[in-house]
Amino acid sequence: MSTLASTAPEDVRQEERLYTAKPWTLIWWRFRKHKLAVASLVLLILSYSGALFADFVSPYRPFDIEKLQTFVPPQSVHLFSANGFEGPFVYGLKRSRDPDTARVIYATDETRIIPVRFFVEGPEYDFLGLIPTKLHLFGLDDPKQKLNLLGTDALGRDLFTRLMYGARVTLSAGLVGVSFSFLLGLGLGAISGYYGGMLDTSIQRLMEFIRSIPTIPLWMGLAAAVPIAWDPLYVYVLITVILSLIGWTYLARVVRGRFLALRNEDYVMAARLSGASEFRIITKHMLPAMTSYIIAALTLAVPEMILGETALSFLGLGLRPPVVSWGVLLQDAQNLRSIALAPWLLLPGVAVVIIVLAFNFLGDGLRDAADPYGR
Amino acid sequence: MVGFIIRRIAWAIPTLAFVSFIAFFIIQLPPGDYVTAYAAQLKHSGEYLSPDQEELLRQQFGLDQPIFIQYLDWIGNILLHGDFGRSLEWNANVSDLIWDRLGLTLAISTLSMIFTWAIAIPIGVYSATRQYSFFDYVFTIFGFVGKGIPEFMLALVLMWLGFVYFNFDVGGLFSAEYATAPWSYDRVIDMLKHLWVPVVVLATGGAAGLIRVMRANMLDEMGKPYVETAYAQGLSERQVIWHYPVRVALNPFISTVGWALPALFSGDIIAAVVLNLPTTGPLLLKALQMQDMYLAGSFILILSVFTVVGTLLSDILLAWSDPRIRYG
Numbered sequence: 001m002s003t004l005a006s007t008a009p010e011d012v013r014q015e016e017r018l019y020t021a022k023p024w025t026l027i028w029w030r031f032r033k034h035k036l037a038v039a040s041l042v043l044l045i046l047s048y049s050g051a052l053f054a055d056f057v058s059p060y061r062p063f064d065i066e067k068l069q070t071f072v073p074p075q076s077v078h079l080f081s082a083n084g085f086e087g088p089f090v091y092g093l094k095r096s097r098d099p100d101t102a103r104v105i106y107a108t109d110e111t112r113i114i115p116v117r118f119f120v121e122g123p124e125y126d127f128l129g130l131i132p133t134k135l136h137l138f139g140l141d142d143p144k145q146k147l148n149l150l151g152t153d154a155l156g157r158d159l160f161t162r163l164m165y166g167a168r169v170t171l172s173a174g175l176v177g178v179s180f181s182f183l184l185g186l187g188l189g190a191i192s193g194y195y196g197g198m199l200d201t202s203i204q205r206l207m208e209f210i211r212s213i214p215t216i217p218l219w220m221g222l223a224a225a226v227p228i229a230w231d232p233l234y235v236y237v238l239i240t241v242i243l244s245l246i247g248w249t250y251l252a253r254v255v256r257g258r259f260l261a262l263r264n265e266d267y268v269m270a271a272r273l274s275g276a277s278e279f280r281i282i283t284k285h286m287l288p289a290m291t292s293y294i295i296a297a298l299t300l301a302v303p304e305m306i307l308g309e310t311a312l313s314f315l316g317l318g319l320r321p322p323v324v325s326w327g328v329l330l331q332d333a334q335n336l337r338s339i340a341l342a343p344w345l346l347l348p349g350v351a352v353v354i355i356v357l358a359f360n361f362l363g364d365g366l367r368d369a370a371d372p373y374g375r
Numbered sequence: 376m377v378g379f380i381i382r383r384i385a386w387a388i389p390t391l392a393f394v395s396f397i398a399f400f401i402i403q404l405p406p407g408d409y410v411t412a413y414a415a416q417l418k419h420s421g422e423y424l425s426p427d428q429e430e431l432l433r434q435q436f437g438l439d440q441p442i443f444i445q446y447l448d449w450i451g452n453i454l455l456h457g458d459f460g461r462s463l464e465w466n467a468n469v470s471d472l473i474w475d476r477l478g479l480t481l482a483i484s485t486l487s488m489i490f491t492w493a494i495a496i497p498i499g500v501y502s503a504t505r506q507y508s509f510f511d512y513v514f515t516i517f518g519f520v521g522k523g524i525p526e527f528m529l530a531l532v533l534m535w536l537g538f539v540y541f542n543f544d545v546g547g548l549f550s551a552e553y554a555t556a557p558w559s560y561d562r563v564i565d566m567l568k569h570l571w572v573p574v575v576v577l578a579t580g581g582a583a584g585l586i587r588v589m590r591a592n593m594l595d596e597m598g599k600p601y602v603e604t605a606y607a608q609g610l611s612e613r614q615v616i617w618h619y620p621v622r623v624a625l626n627p628f629i630s631t632v633g634w635a636l637p638a639l640f641s642g643d644i645i646a647a648v649v650l651n652l653p654t655t656g657p658l659l660l661k662a663l664q665m666q667d668m669y670l671a672g673s674f675i676l677i678l679s680v681f682t683v684v685g686t687l688l689s690d691i692l693l694a695w696s697d698p699r700i701r702y703g
Contacts, residue, residue, distance in 0.1 A: 209390055212679065213637070213682070221404070311527065314527060315660055333531060
């Protein structure tokens with residue numbers, strides 16, 4: 001009995017907090033319960049900041065060619081050597097040739113211990129395109145030695161560095177593509193759901209038409225028409241537009257569904273009766289009520305864009321070298337010979353899978369949390 | 376029912392027209408036209424077309440006409456004569472090139488779909504009836520990972536594993552000795568030996584999604600009173616599950632057959648390029664790279680038509696299985 005008496009005020013306070021909390025606080029509380037979604041959010045924030053500061057995070061530059069470091073397998077960072085704790089270090093590499101096949105092979109030389117240092121000087125770059133600097137997050141002291149966390153490709157370029165630079169293009173393509181389809185989907189979905197009638201029917205038909213075309217062939221057809229000689233930036237924008245041409249239908253459906261549900265709410269009626277203009281009703285009264293749904297839908301649409309960019313670039317129809325994106329990196333892993341020789345070239349694909357999964361989990365978590373007043 | 380089918384077919388016609396227009400639009404997209412490309416091709420082999428000759432050719436092919444007339448010409452030839460135009464790259468009629476490959480694509484897609492269902496339905500039912508069991512978690516993880524892996528990645532990994540650990544080349548659809556042989560019993564057996572790789576690659580993504588859908592539907596249905604009634608009447612567990620909630624939970628499956636088709640065609644294209652299958656994918660890719668636009672456009676048109684017909688069939692199937700839709 002005594003325990004009950006002591007916990008009761010606590011419960012009441014909890015309940016009061018629940019009643020007075022703002023909608024976004026409630027959404028955050030619900031979202032927090034979805035552990036996988038929170039972990040995904042952290043991972044995505046890390047990946048995006050890694051992409052933003054790619055030049056600082058990566059020890060080299062994406063186009064630095066090392067003739068004597070081709071197809072180096074991923075190096076592992078050790079903490080303990082035969083003499084005990086050493087701090088992070090890598091073993092030196094010995095390059096030799098297979099006497100039968102003349103293939104280059106690398107052997108770790110356990111007698112040479114090369115410490116990995118943080119905040120070391122490396123190749124020069126412009127930090128965020130503004131400040132010239134040589135400082136890198138980590139690297140080796142001796143410029144003759146290389147640290148290849150994920151190995152190197154056929155030209156001896158560091159895969160980790162290229163992965164970080166590629167993340168800039170691939171990850172941002174997802175966001176840019178989604179914002180294009182967001183504009184289309186929100187506009188048409190809002191019109192369709194708010195006005196209904198003939199306009200609704202014709203927009204619905206248009207969406208059905210678009211959905212009835214197989215995605216990849218259509219993307220391929222459109223992407224193939226992008227002139228090869230164009231500036232990579234234009235190609236990038238055009239490819240994202242092409243990707244969003246199909247993605248918007250999904251968003252429009254979500255927006256339309258919410259509009260249909262909200263149109264008959266009392267507060268919308270009240271706004272209409274007090275003479276608010278339609279534009280004001282849509283933007284001030286209805287859109288805020290569905291923001292959380294839209295954010296969830298947007299999050300779920302990003303992975304599709306990323307997969308689309310990767311697939312197109314992988315096929316050679318999207319972005320092309322010298323642009324570095326994950327799809328472009330995967331072009332190196334297109335045939336069996338190179339995969340058998342250097343399986344680590346598949347790692348950008350692993351990165352794609354991880355990012356796509358993270359967006360899916362995050363989207364699921366957001367969708368569950370989107371309606372804080374539901375069950 | 377008949378009225379529904381007629382209404383539905385009537386809707387399919389504008390869709391087909393729209394789809395054909397998109398395909399034609401794609402043919403028109405690259406700069407220049409058929410004659411420019413043809414002249415460039417001739418120049419490559421040392422011949423020369425004067426501007427007058429080019430003009431004459433344009434008139435002959437009707438390329439000086441307004442775009443709408445050209446479209447009517449193109450679609451008219453397809454509908455009336457089955458003539459899809461000519462492939463510059465192969466120097467052959469498009470229709471001679473595509474049907475073999477389309478047949479294989481259709482075969483692989485159909486097999487993958489059957490395979491997808493064969494995996495997804497039992498696993499979905501199992502996961503729902505034994506919610507939060509060990510295997511339910513295993514299948515949930517499979518579902519999420521399967522959805523996240525792009526087809527080409529799966530194909531690459533399978534190829535690599537097959538090569539490194541089993542010393543077995545999983546690429547292609549036929550062994551070398553059967554590649555160009557005419558169809559025979561042995562060739563079919565040989566094809567079946569190679570077929571499982573693309574089928575597994577294509578089915579994984581779809582199955583992963585469908586398991587989630589099936590599980591969620593089953594969980595929704597199992598709590599309903601009619602299921603309880605069935606139990607109360609003393610039916611066995613198996614009878615209750617498979618005769619009542621499963622039948623209702625299958626509805627969304629049937630209605631998404633139409634969407635599954637474009638997804639399969641899309642997946643097939645990339646997986647086929649990686650696995651080097653003699654299906655539509657590699658030829659379409661090549662056609663697009665060489666700007667062999669009539670070939671590419673025809674592929675896009677035919678794949679889209681398959682999709683529209685697939686959606687139509689799934690709608691009819693759904694109406695047949697669920698009377699509420701017919702009168703909706």
